[in-house]
Amino acid sequence: MALDALTLASTLQTAGRHPALPFRVALADGRQLEMLRLFRVLPGKRLVGEAELAGNRVLAKLFIGRRSEQRWRQERAGLEALVFAGLPTPALVAAMPMAGGGHALLTDFLDPAESLAECWSRVAGRTAADDETLSLLAPAFTLVGRLHAAGLVQDDLHLANFLRHNGRLLVIDGDAVRVVSQPQAMPMADACANLAVLLAQLPVEWEDRWAALLPAYRAGAGEVSPDLPALRSQVARVRAWRLRDFLAKTVRDCTLFAVEQSFTRFSAVLRQDAEVLAPLLDAPDCAISAGLTLKDGGTCTVSRVLVGDRMLLIKRYNLKGVSHALGRLWRPSRAWHSWQEGHRLQFLGIPTPAPLALIEERCGPLRRRAWLVCEYCPGPNLLMHLSPDQVPPAEEARAMLNLFESMHRQRISHGDLKATNLLWDAGRILLIDLDAVVQHRLPGAHTRAWRRDRARLLRNWPAASILRHWLDDHLPAA
Structure with missing residues (x-):
């Protein structure tokens, strides 16, 4: 078929987030790639999806933007560095320019497969003491250790960049793999900073389980031990950065x-x-x-x-x-x-x-x-749901203490902590009416705000009531 009957990179650049499927592109060697399904689209820059080449299914990354060659070369170099280090990653099928502009990088299409992020989403609500959750995360920490031992760093280190297939965990996204000191191991300071990016994505209560995760990291990195105070400091900085970055995305056009x-x-x-x-x-x-x-x-x-x-x-x-x-x-x-x-x-x-x-x-x-x-949350508010004449049932008590301990740990105040702004729903207590919510930078400001929140919550029930006395005894101190 003539080239002008195929889809060109210039057409894809202007197709927005929803190019019409299926479409075909011509590769520089004369073969045609048919894109069947899209997983990710960065408008005008890159498309990732399931495709067919010569009767075989492949995962195709099409680089179509102004800097397509640079990003394509970076992706290919990252995959080659992973292979050289012996790290598991989908096999490279082809990497070449497209005949109508842009560049294509094709790897094996692994099916069935799911990202570690998808696996984590099913168990993230469990406690940090859950052994199944720990066993899910441990292989990722071992792979990160192997990356660091090989002198490599994954600059976009998150759970979605690990893929589970046939009982194995693989590293994907070569674009974010950077050579620091290959084949020598990375300096511990750099390794610690990169490891902190992964740890920062776990709930705060997982800090008590780092001791169970770090042996998995050492299994890949060798008998090295990150300095825990330095690691905690790095994790705190990464968490703050990730939160700022996410909140900025909520008010600008992006993937989410x-x-x-x-x-x-x-x-x-x-x-x-x-x-x-x-x-x-x-x-x-x-x-x-x-x-x-x-x-x-x-x-x-x-x-x-x-x-x-x-x-x-x-x-x-x-x-x-x-x-x-x-x-x-x-x-x-x-x-x-x-x-x-x-x-x-x-x-x-x-x-x-x-x-x-x-x-x-x-x-x-x-x-x-x-x-x-x-x-919409259909659950009752706590003023309706709880009796002032008795301590809260065990499930409600646990949910209440978890909520306030989490808010206290993150230095978050509500500003109008009436019982009607706390809803009981399916084993959780939901916070509503967020007009005055603040996350405080300074401990002193949070202490003063929590003192006001705490007093406002207690005033929902009579001073002599059993529930109020229970709350006063169990809430974080003012």
Whole structure:
């Protein structure tokens, strides 16, 4: 078939996030690659998916951007470094330019296979003492040790860059593999910094289980032992960076979030929900009117709506009058703050209804009304659910203490810790009404805020009640 009947890199560059499938490209050696399914798209830069070449299934990475050759060479060099070091990685099938521009890198298509991130998502809620969870993570730490022993570093070290296939764990994403000192082992300072990137992605309570994970790392790296105080310091820095990076993504167009901005409007929505929520985002007030109104106050209107088979909550932040509107013009809306804090809590593993979308009315840089869309939680609030005349049942007690210990550890204050802002749902207590949530940088500021939160929570129940005395005894100290 003639080249002009095939898809060119220039066409793919302008195809956005959803190029029409299937499509075919010509390789420099005359063969044709048919792309069947896409796993990841970086618009105008790179496409990754399942493809067919000469009757064989392959994983294809197509580099189509302005720097395609540089990124293609980097990917190929990373895979070659892994092979040279004897580390398990999918076999390279072909790496060459495409006839119509851009570059292709093809590896074996492993089926069935799943990323370690997918495996982790099924067990992440378990305690750090769970042996099955530990055995799931240990092979990844051994592979990281082998990387470091070979003088290699994975600059994009996360669980999705490990692939499980036929009982083996493989390293993928050669683009992020960098040679530091191959074939000699990496300096311990560099190895410690890279290991911290992986440890930072585990829940904070896993710090007590590092002693069980580090032997797995040493099994690959040799009898070296990272300095634990230095490792803890590195992990804290990485956690802070990852959180800042994630929160920045919640308000810009990226793989996870679809963001649109004009002179009169700003909207952000989880990309996976963008299509189903599109009618609601186009007319949020119509959705509020059609739903069940739960609150209709001067500053806030709350409605429960059904979208498909999902029950959602829409919160509209109103403007009471001219003075109120003028006071809100230059500040991020309360919806914006709640959107970011909801994602902060979820990132830190603190239960809260999932924030799905944010809308702000704007006039250039000036902000007016705003809407927040979240998952709806049907559970009762703690004022209704708990009896003041008895200690909380064991499951509720455990959930309550886990919530407040997590918030205390992360220096997070709520600002209005009424029992009605704590919902009991399927063994968890969810935090809602996040308008005043703050993660404090300074311990002293958090201590003062927690003292206020703690006192506000206790005031929900009579001073002489059994429940209040139990809380006073078990909550983190003021």
